[in-house]
Amino acid sequence: MSYQYDLFVIGAGSGGVRASRVAAAKGYKVAVAEGSALGGTCVNIGCVPKKLFVYGSEFGHGFEQAAGFGWSTTGASFDWSVLRDNKTKEIERLNGIYSNMLNNAGVNIISGFASFVDEHTVEVNGVQYSAERILIAVGAKPFIPEFAGSEFVVSSNEMFFLDELPKKALVVGGGYIAVEFAGILNGLGVDTTLAYRGDQLLRGFDQDVREFASEEYRKSGIDVRLNTDVKAIELADVTKPDGERIVHFKDGHSETFGLILYATGRVPNVDKLSLEKAGIETGKNGAVKVDNNFTTSASSVFALGDVTDNIQLTPVAIKEAMALIGYWFDGKEIDFDYDNIPTAVFSQPSIGTVGLSEQEAEKRGLDFRVYQTDFRPMKHTLSGSTERALMKLLVNNADDKVIGAHMVGDYSGEIMQGLGVALKAGATKADFDATVGVHPTSAEEFVTFSDAALKPKK
Ligand SMILES: Cc1cc2nc3c(=O)[nH]c(=O)nc-3n(C[C@H](O)[C@H](O)[C@H](O)COP(=O)(O)OP(=O)(O)OC[C@H]3O[C@@H](n4cnc5c(N)ncnc54)[C@H](O)[C@@H]3O)c2cc1C
Numbered sequence: 001m002s003y004q005y006d007l008f009v010i011g012a013g014s015g016g017v018r019a020s021r022v023a024a025a026k027g028y029k030v031a032v033a034e035g036s037a038l039g040g041t042c043v044n045i046g047c048v049p050k051k052l053f054v055y056g057s058e059f060g061h062g063f064e065q066a067a068g069f070g071w072s073t074t075g076a077s078f079d080w081s082v083l084r085d086n087k088t089k090e091i092e093r094l095n096g097i098y099s100n101m102l103n104n105a106g107v108n109i110i111s112g113f114a115s116f117v118d119e120h121t122v123e124v125n126g127v128q129y130s131a132e133r134i135l136i137a138v139g140a141k142p143f144i145p146e147f148a149g150s151e152f153v154v155s156s157n158e159m160f161f162l163d164e165l166p167k168k169a170l171v172v173g174g175g176y177i178a179v180e181f182a183g184i185l186n187g188l189g190v191d192t193t194l195a196y197r198g199d200q201l202l203r204g205f206d207q208d209v210r211e212f213a214s215e216e217y218r219k220s221g222i223d224v225r226l227n228t229d230v231k232a233i234e235l236a237d238v239t240k241p242d243g244e245r246i247v248h249f250k251d252g253h254s255e256t257f258g259l260i261l262y263a264t265g266r267v268p269n270v271d272k273l274s275l276e277k278a279g280i281e282t283g284k285n286g287a288v289k290v291d292n293n294f295t296t297s298a299s300s301v302f303a304l305g306d307v308t309d310n311i312q313l314t315p316v317a318i319k320e321a322m323a324l325i326g327y328w329f330d331g332k333e334i335d336f337d338y339d340n341i342p343t344a345v346f347s348q349p350s351i352g353t354v355g356l357s358e359q360e361a362e363k364r365g366l367d368f369r370v371y372q373t374d375f376r377p378m379k380h381t382l383s384g385s386t387e388r389a390l391m392k393l394l395v396n397n398a399d400d401k402v403i404g405a406h407m408v409g410d411y412s413g414e415i416m417q418g419l420g421v422a423l424k425a426g427a428t429k430a431d432f433d434a435t436v437g438v439h440p441t442s443a444e445e446f447v448t449f450s451d452a453a454l455k456p457k458k
């Protein structure tokens, strides 16, 4: 049976771009369909524009702290449209780079949303394309619960294109996106409330990190409200759909906000795919089910990245794509290692983490010890800020291996990349101790932990 393409990729995001580019470079005839902008979520409405907004927002605190270092910043003001539009220009530049990269690799870029006709055929804009292999890399989309007035909220998608910033905003949720956007808004001068229905933000992170970060967010000016849930939302004035919203909370009180962001998770983006036509099985929230080799229930169809609802991070989608390339071209069975994946939350202060949390180590029944410290970073001895940093190292007693590293504080994402290598390589506490520190940094705390920093056992 002959097909038009060796590989048809659906979705030119983090995973799809990597898979199509490398497969084409290795000699496959490849097409990629993209219904929106090249680069996917991360480049257009995720990691990249978010980080640019974080940089913009950090100046807000920077100006406050500059006086202690001798700077006078009277008259500094912020223009949202400049940040928003410069960000958009930069993203358009990246879109162009992605387009060139794919074209140069010989990938045929098809603009439009694809859907399955059968397990070897997809349709885009009414045209059918056949392929020996099809890769689903369509990512995820925001999930907003249904309730009275849910149409008056925005998701992270809209946050990148707001006409103007509100004076007062409510962010609902307690995960990565909620705390990152609460930090962005707060730094840009918006009166920001972060409401989370549970006991503590950032479920799944180390409990000390969660509590410490939450307190730091409060100190930075965010009104963090735990055990708080929204019942209904209505317009303050029905003739002004873009105007203020009244939020009725479940505890009975009501409050007015100019903008409400729901950051309540993301679900696989499978609606437009007609997966049933190719006999592709899905699980919770429509996640495409795959085996170890990212093969779906249809043997010619593969899936990776956020659409499989595993770990939703760009470097994970990219590494999965590279593993799949190895499987296709070198016949290497995939045994993807999801342990020790470093990750950062770009809140203010930021969080970096790799390996096990204390709670996860306990759940696994490990015998381990914890080194922990919190301190005022050197910068804040002059800045006037009361911000503190937290560092924590978990060590397995049986073999002295470091099994978890956690930090709340400036540069923790940058620091965690190196520690990720150390944990992956199986470094022991003795290896950390034998490493010379970089001075003066916060990071050096990770290689100078002594018994004095041991956390008492519960
Ligand atoms: C606000 C935000 C901030 C984030 N920040 C970070 C971060 O700092 N670090 C990090 O590691 N991760 C971050 N992420 C997560 C990261 O963006 C995702 O994990 C990553 O983009 C997943 O890659 P993917 O290839 O699975 O899908 P995506 O990058 O989402 O790409 C999927 C593509 O498929 C297209 N598509 C969908 N359906 C079809 C169809 N039927 N036909 C054709 N095309 C289709 C979409 O338009 C999209 O371009 C963030 C996410 C968000 C929302």
Ligand SMILES: NC(=O)c1ccc[n+]([C@@H]2O[C@H](COP(=O)([O-])OP(=O)(O)OC[C@H]3O[C@@H](n4cnc5c(N)ncnc54)[C@H](O)[C@@H]3O)[C@@H](O)[C@H]2O)c1
Residues within 6 Å of the ligand: 145, 172, 173, 174, 175, 176, 177, 178, 180, 197, 198, 202, 203, 263, 264, 265, 266, 311, 312, 313, 343, 344, 345, 346
């Ligand atoms: N820095 C990064 O690497 C980064 C940044 C942003 C997003 N991401 C990825 O994108 C994923 C999605 O981010 P996210 O923040 O949307 O999801 P999340 O899963 O991290 O957090 C969702 C939050 O919403 C809450 N929630 C769910 N349903 C709710 C409801 N009905 N009412 C109130 N609260 C509700 C959850 O309890 C949770 O706190 C993340 O898990 C992460 O993998 C990564």
